[in-house]
Amino acid sequence: MKHGDINLHDSIGMKSVFKKMLSMTSSSQMLVAMFLGFAIGIFFGESVGWLRSIGTSVILLMQMTVLPYIVVSLVGGIGKLQKSTAMLIFSRAGLIMLLLWLIGLITVALMPLSFPFVESASFFSTSTIEPVAAIDYFKLYIPSNPFESMAAGYVPAMVVFSIAMGLALIGMEGDHKQQILTFMHTTSEVFSRITQGLVKVLPIGIFAMSASAAGTMGVDEFASMQVYLISYFVLCLLLTFWILPWIIASITPITFAQALRVSKASLITAFATGNIFIVIPVIVEECKQIMREHDNLSEDCATLIEILVPIAFTFPNIGKLTVILFVFFAGWFNGTPIDLTSIPSLSVSGLLSLFGSVYVAIPFMLDLVHLPSDLFQLFVMAGFITGKFGSITAVMNLFALTLLTAALFQKSLRLRPPQLIKMGLGIVSGVLLTLVVCRVGMGVFISSPAITSEVIANMQVADKVPTKVKKQFPVLGQTPSSPVADIQAIRTRGILRVGYTPSNVPFSYYNNAGQLVGFDSAMATKLAEDLDVEVEFIPFRKAELARSLKAGFFDIAMSGLAMDIRQMDQLSYCEPVLELNLAIATKDHLVNSFKSSQSILEMEQVTIAYAEHGDAIEDVAANYPNIEFVKVEGYKNFFRQKDDKYDAMVISAQAGSAWTLFFPGYGIALLESKSRYPVAYAVAQNNQSLLNYVNNWQRLRKVDGHQDQFYNYWMLGKGATEPQPRWSIIRDVLHWVD
Structure with a gap:
């Protein structure tokens, strides 16, 4: 065979593979794209991180028609309803939504029973003391300016505006109403066609985001949160693939297998993108299709589905409620589990706060149960992958709510005792089995996270000047005293003598190598460097501080000293270094x-x-x-x-x-x-020269960022560990790159 024939054969083979991929269903294409993206990310590692921008671009394109679609579908759908039908929809759908919320909240509250016992701690986090942003429910729900609400993405406010327009149309008669309804219906079809066209490029976005995630996010980043991640994944899978489909199958004509089949494409899309906005039109069509298969789709039922999905989307769904599990996890990990008496208030308050953003709701709930927000930053970091699981639960929640309401509307909902007993037994057995398996599995296979004491015990001061550390305390009346040294005497002597308190973590303490380290040790070293002198550390006892300074045992005390009003007439405090x-x-x-x-x-x-x-x-x-x-x-x-x-x-x-x-x-x-x-540094009462110098020096080092750098390192633990490159085949197996 000639070389040209080989190239032609290869070309034909590639075209055949490409055609097969194009002939796949959209859900299959998305699934293939996702796994292919994971493979590429694992192979190339961090070098494919740039693909995230492509994925983001595709997702933003998919969102292009969502808000307009919600407006026209609600206005047109509600507008053509009879008044009695509209009241029926809102009352019955509202009751079903409340029952689904209750089931979701109970399941979330039971999930912490699967947590094993683990003891750990973390560095101080500024999120502990930051004020929680208040949720502006007025802007979120009241469209005082509908155009501003749309521009700001306040979906609930846009839904309120659309419902108001739709309800106003119900009471109208004549050709003008029909013209508006025709326009809304036509526009809705336009947006639907745009969405269908964009779905064809969605696999590209899914591939790009999957590759970027697999290439840049290492498993070790989530090591300290493995219990939360596992329990959260299990919770979402339990709700998505057992509880909600089981409810549908138990009390409607739709079977368990049909409930999973009809939602497959939407679930895959939501999981791959972490976005349920873009599947709203798909959910509407799939709900219509499954009702049509059971010969149970009237014109009014189709209208019900068209308006119910966008309305339900604006309310907190079970997928969103699952993030409350993080609050239970934070209490467990902090060693202060949520009290049983606090669970009802946490659930209700969490539900209300989740009408807004989860990034506002989580700090609010942590503050509500008096927990520090130490893990909130990890919650944000893990949001990409947890959001995917939460999205599939949200999608299945929309399916369950819509199908149950439609079945109730069509009078095909089976609420007799046998069906209700079957539903209850299925839910309870599934939850109990899941809790037992998770508790045993995590207890056996998950070890306690690495204690961060090793990190803080190995932190070091970047020495740039000669340093001497004395460990013997000077004794008043025995240790020879020295004249109080002003700034000129210190420079002449060539040594800055700094008083420190041993074991005063994190200001001054000994690390594993026996070195004196800490925030104030680093500041003292920097002060000596700027004075162009060496530094010598001398220990002191707080009760003898003023007399030790007066005796000249050391020039300045730098060791996390709280300013004490009773000592102000015996020594001089410099300007406060920090507020603790x-x-x-x-x-x-x-x-x-x-x-x-x-x-x-x-x-x-x-x-x-x-x-x-x-x-x-x-x-x-x-x-x-x-x-x-x-x-x-x-x-x-x-x-x-x-x-x-x-x-x-x-x-x-x-x-x-x-x-x-x-x-x-x-x-x-x-x-x-x-x-x-x-907290401040202290000098002898009459040492005005050194006091003035240190005050001016502090102002300079605050402005140029050195003090913040030391604070971030010693207090917040930033930079305490060296970040390692993401593991990848191209680097760690093939060694093609460094």
């Missing part, structure tokens, strides 16, 4: 008890330790006669206690979070008042 949030550290199972003033007052025989804030403690003690406050030398006295002498410790949220990395059995309760206090 006052909190309570306690055992994980007691954290919830310390989150409100009322719950603290209800406790009996409580002992709380404190190392600083003596003036504030005196004021608080008068209002809490049930608490005994005990002063201790340092925070280590509390966290390393052997006999549980202290129930809790007053500490900053930032320092407390760092301590819990070493002691994950402890948690942090942010006080209701969200009190803040300043």
Whole structure:
């Protein structure tokens, strides 16, 4: 065979494969595109990350007709209804929606029973103290300016406007009404044809997004959230492929297999894109088709389906309700599980907050049950893949609501005791079996996540100046004193002497290599570098700070010092370096008890330790006669206690979070008042030269970003671990690239 014949044969073969792909159903094409994208992403890794922009472009094109389609379909569909029919739709569909919500919320509330026992902690997160954005329900639901609502994407407001127009058309008569209805119907067909045309390029978008996700998102990123991810996937699959189809099959003429078959294309599209906007027209047509197969599709029923799907889309669906599981997970992982008494209020409040964005609802719900939002950033990061599973549940919810309402409208809904008993037994058995399998499986195969104490214990200061660390405390009256050194004396001496408190995480502590590290150790090193001198660290006890400075044992104290009003006449504080949030550290199972003033007052025989804030403690003690406050030398006295002498410790949220990395059995309760206090550096009272220099130096380092850089590293843990390149075949197996 000649070379040209071989090329011709290959060309014909490629054309044959291409034709076969084009002849596939749209759902099959999407499935192939998704798996092919995953394969490409795993092979090429991060180098195919740019494909995400192509996927995003295709998805935005698919969204092009969604809002206009909702408007014309609602106005035209409601407008041609009789008044009695419209009342029937809204009342019955509303009741079915409430029942589906109830089933979904109960299933979500039961899912935490599958969580295994795991002990862990995390770095401080600014999301803990950030105010939760309020949901503007007025703009979300009231279309005071319909054009603004459409431009801003307020779908509920657009639905309210469209329903109002449709209801107004119901009471009209004459040719003008028919002209409007004809226009709406024609426009709806135009948008439907556009959507059908765009569906042909949707596999390209699915391929691009799948490849990008598989190439850039590593499994290790989700290691700390594996329990949440597994339980969330199982929850969505249980609702999508068992509970909702079982409800349809139990009380309607539609069989279980038919319910899955009719929703296949929409489920695949929603899973691949994470978007249910674009499948609304498809859901409408597939619901009509399955009703037609059972000879149960009247003209009014078809109209019902056309208007019900867009309306139902604007309400929180079961797929959206599943994110409430994250709040249960956050409580479990934080060591403070949600109380049974809090579940009803969390469910109802969560449902209402989910009328808006999940990224607003999650912080709101975490705050509602007094949980820190430490894991919210991981929730956002995992949103791409969890959103896909939530989308398929949302699609099946729309199918269930529409088909149940249509069957009720056509009087083919079977609500006799045998059907209801069958439905109940199927749901209960499926949920129980799932919980048992998940609990056993995760308990056996999932180990505790890596304790982050290894991360903070190996963090280092980037030394650029010679450093000497003394570990012996100077003794007043025994250790030779020195004159207080001003800025010129320090430069002449060539050494900056810095006082530090050992074991004061994360400001000054020893890492695994025996090096003195921490936020203030890094700041001190930077100060010495800017002075062009060496740095020497000398330990001190807080009770002897003022006298140690006066004796010249060190020039400046830099170790997370809370400004104490009772010492201001004995030493000089520089301008505040940071403002920290006052909190309570306690055992994980007691954290919830310390989150409100009322719950603290209800406790009996409580002992709380404190190392600083003596003036504030005196004021608080008068209002809490049930608490005994005990002063201790340092925070280590509390966290390393052997006999549980202290129930809790007053500490900053930032320092407390760092301590819990070493002691994950402890948690942090942010006080209701969200009190803040300043920490500052201290110099001898008469050392005005050094005081002025440090104040000006601090302003400079705040503006140029050095202080923020140190804060992000030591307090938030950013950059504490080296990010590794995403594993890929081309790099790690074939070694074609570095």
